[in-house]
Amino acid sequence: MSTARKETTASRRAALLADRIEEGAAGLAAFCEGLTEAEWQTPVSGSDSRTVGIIVHHVGTMYPIEIDVARAIAGGNAITDVTWGVVAEINAKHAQDNADVTKAAALELLRRNSKAAAEAVRAFTDEELDTAAGFSLSFGAPVTAQFVIEDHAMRHSWHHLAGIRKALGRNS
Numbered sequence: 001m002s003t004a005r006k007e008t009t010a011s012r013r014a015a016l017l018a019d020r021i022e023e024g025a026a027g028l029a030a031f032c033e034g035l036t037e038a039e040w041q042t043p044v045s046g047s048d049s050r051t052v053g054i055i056v057h058h059v060g061t062m063y064p065i066e067i068d069v070a071r072a073i074a075g076g077n078a079i080t081d082v083t084w085g086v087v088a089e090i091n092a093k094h095a096q097d098n099a100d101v102t103k104a105a106a107l108e109l110l111r112r113n114s115k116a117a118a119e120a121v122r123a124f125t126d127e128e129l130d131t132a133a134g135f136s137l138s139f140g141a142p143v144t145a146q147f148v149i150e151d152h153a154m155r156h157s158w159h160h161l162a163g164i165r166k167a168l169g170r171n172s
Helices: 012-033 052-074 084-097 103-122 126-130 145-167
Strands: 132-134 142-144
Touching: 012 052, 012 103, 012 126, 012 145, 052 084, 052 103, 052 132, 052 145, 103 145, 126 145, 142 145
Parallel strands: none
Antiparallel strands: 132 142
16 A cells, blocks of 8 residues: 655745744844833733733743744644734733733743744645635634745734834834
8 A cells, every 4th residue: 555645845934934933033132132021011002012022932932823824824724713802811811911921031932933934834835835724813714834934924923013113112
């Protein structure tokens, strides 16, 4: 009995996505390394009382979840139980549990998990990147695994860096 084996080829798109994940995380880490303790403890906005430090730790914490979601979509599995309410609960619990996170710990987590996320993304094939399934955060629309990677694992550090810069009045 012969077993057909799926051939996989390195995906240039996956490699570029992974590079962008690393670039975003490196930019966030580089900016935050030089922050004072007072800046590290600054809330990111009037509507989000999480501090810069909690946000950096949050970005690092979310990479494994974001990659798991992308893998599920790549496997053709709809994600139906992730809502913005669930995200808000996760974020609130994370903030409470990590209120005293140190800069060293947060930056180490960010670096370690962004590297692991990038390595995981490099393993995606073009076929997996192109696979679409319903995603509850996108109103059930059938989105591709590539979209999930771009809109979550890749964009996350860029999004929060912009918010941190704004909170600290350092937009340039």
